[in-house]
Amino acid sequence: MTFNIALVGCGGMGRRHAHGYIELRKYFDTVSLAAVCDVHHDVATTVADEVGAATGSRPDIYTDFEKMLESADLDGVAIVTSTPMHHRFAIQAMQAGLHVITEKPMGLTLKACRLMREASRSTGKVMAVAENYRRDPMNRLTRQLIDAGAIGTPYFALDMSVGSSGGAVMHSTVWRAQKNQAGGMVLDAGVHNADMLLYLMGPADTVFAETSIFEQERTLRPMSEVAPGLAAMYDHRKEDGYATGDLVEQTAVDTAFGVIRFRSGAIGQLSMTDTSHGQSLGVSTVSGSTGTLFRPRSRSGQSPRIVRKDGVEITGDALLDLVPGFQLDEITSSLWNGARRISSYDLDFRTIDSKILAYEYLDMVNAAETGGQPEVGPREGMDALALAYALMESGASGSTVTVDDVAEGRTSDFQDDIDREMGI
Numbered sequence: 001m002t003f004n005i006a007l008v009g010c011g012g013m014g015r016r017h018a019h020g021y022i023e024l025r026k027y028f029d030t031v032s033l034a035a036v037c038d039v040h041h042d043v044a045t046t047v048a049d050e051v052g053a054a055t056g057s058r059p060d061i062y063t064d065f066e067k068m069l070e071s072a073d074l075d076g077v078a079i080v081t082s083t084p085m086h087h088r089f090a091i092q093a094m095q096a097g098l099h100v101i102t103e104k105p106m107g108l109t110l111k112a113c114r115l116m117r118e119a120s121r122s123t124g125k126v127m128a129v130a131e132n133y134r135r136d137p138m139n140r141l142t143r144q145l146i147d148a149g150a151i152g153t154p155y156f157a158l159d160m161s162v163g164s165s166g167g168a169v170m171h172s173t174v175w176r177a178q179k180n181q182a183g184g185m186v187l188d189a190g191v192h193n194a195d196m197l198l199y200l201m202g203p204a205d206t207v208f209a210e211t212s213i214f215e216q217e218r219t220l221r222p223m224s225e226v227a228p229g230l231a232a233m234y235d236h237r238k239e240d241g242y243a244t245g246d247l248v249e250q251t252a253v254d255t256a257f258g259v260i261r262f263r264s265g266a267i268g269q270l271s272m273t274d275t276s277h278g279q280s281l282g283v284s285t286v287s288g289s290t291g292t293l294f295r296p297r298s299r300s301g302q303s304p305r306i307v308r309k310d311g312v313e314i315t316g317d318a319l320l321d322l323v324p325g326f327q328l329d330e331i332t333s334s335l336w337n338g339a340r341r342i343s344s345y346d347l348d349f350r351t352i353d354s355k356i357l358a359y360e361y362l363d364m365v366n367a368a369e370t371g372g373q374p375e376v377g378p379r380e381g382m383d384a385l386a387l388a389y390a391l392m393e394s395g396a397s398g399s400t401v402t403v404d405d406v407a408e409g410r411t412s413d414f415q416d417d418i419d420r421e422m423g424i
């Protein structure tokens with residue numbers, strides 16, 4: 001049976017989803033992209049044409065989500081609009097009997113996520129989150145190494161993304177500058193870092209953070225200058241009401257330095273900013289009682305690296321000796337051309353990105369067809385967002401916050417005005 005899916009939101013990430021679908025079709029014929037939807041007809045057309053040219057079957061084009069729900073023959077939707085629409089579209093889709101996969105962050109606020117979780121429970125429909133970093137085979141290997149005790153008992157994790165936007169709006173997308181659109185590096189990108197920390201270190205208990213908006217005025221610059229590697233994915237999108245060179249007010253937090261206490265007793269440092277001019281620094285390590293693990297950049301294909309306390313360095317295939325039970329699951333293995341036990345791989349970013357997106361669709365469809373849970377469902381999606389928002393809540397209040405309180409709405413001051421504005 002073919003699972004008919006619609007892609008909603010055909011901007012930069014939507015186009016990457018289309019490429020993920022094209023990759024999926026090289027290996028599996030169980031999913032069909034039946035429709036694409038974007039408020040901009042020409043943006044949706046670019047994506048539909050690409051899919052049609054690559055697969056021989058062009059999806060139908062819609063500009064109105066509700067009309068699409070009424071007339072298209074669908075089993076599920078992939079929601080890849082900017083973040084404010086995620087919860088509304090997900091809930092409408094589930095209530096219409098469809099399964100859902102939504103881009104990260106799962107919703108605009110934790111309250112929006114709780115409504116999505118409730119809709120999934122009451123309708124019995126899958127609510128999956130397209131959190132991609134953890135699905136990278138090198139992150140699977142990293143997790144296995146930690147679980148197998150390759151660095152002993154984990155003491156602490158450092159995750160520092162310190163770079164410079166050069167005063168530009170992140171990803172040349174105005175919504176990313178706005179607090180009420182879940183903008184800013186700490187939420188929009190930090191939710192990936194949060195998910196990876198939880199994936200590797202287990203549940204987080206408390207967070208204390210200092211946050212700031214250092215650059216309250218930014219310039220809208222072309223994506224070719226801001227993020228050249230992704231520019232080709234974004235060249236068809238529209239930015240209504242703004243032109244290159246316009247000044248944009250940044251209301252979203254652009255800098256957060258947080259300290260996390262994990263339930264295991266381990267400590268984490270999550271520091272993110274795009275205001276570090278003249279100095280970039282990326283640190284992703286986990287240190288334990290017998291050594292330190294250096295995490296590779298997600299989707300680089302590079303091997304993790306361990307430096308033991310006796311100074312011996314282990315990387316590449318030698319790591320596989322430490323994890324005799326490590327092997328990629330069947331879907332990943334199929335997408336990675338049959339690989340089962342690998343310690344690195346050599347593929348270009350677009351291919352890696354597409355394979356991971358293909359995996360996410362297949363994971364969601366598998367959950368829908370077996371009545372199971374997707375790997376990243378409401379629990380995992382909310383945990384990652386709650387950790388990212390915990391930095392915001394703590395930064396705003398000056399107090400240590402409990403991540404569960406953020407997830408379940410007992411701590412929400414920072415988010416309350418966004419919820420009020422959304423009417424939820």
Ligand SMILES: NC(=O)c1ccc[n+]([C@@H]2O[C@H](COP(=O)([O-])OP(=O)(O)OC[C@H]3O[C@@H](n4cnc5c(N)ncnc54)[C@H](O)[C@@H]3O)[C@@H](O)[C@H]2O)c1
Pocket residue numbers: 008009010011012013014037038039040043063065080081082083085103104105130131132171173188237238
């Ligand atoms: N997983 C990742 O690595 C990753 C990377 C980038 C973006 N994202 C996420 O993907 C989502 C989209 O980000 P993006 O960079 O593509 O943004 P974008 O602004 O380029 O694209 C959003 C698209 O949604 C469309 N849209 C807006 N309102 C709509 C509506 N009511 N109906 C239909 N379409 C509508 C817009 O016209 C636009 O084309 C965000 O939630 C973002 O956080 C994830």
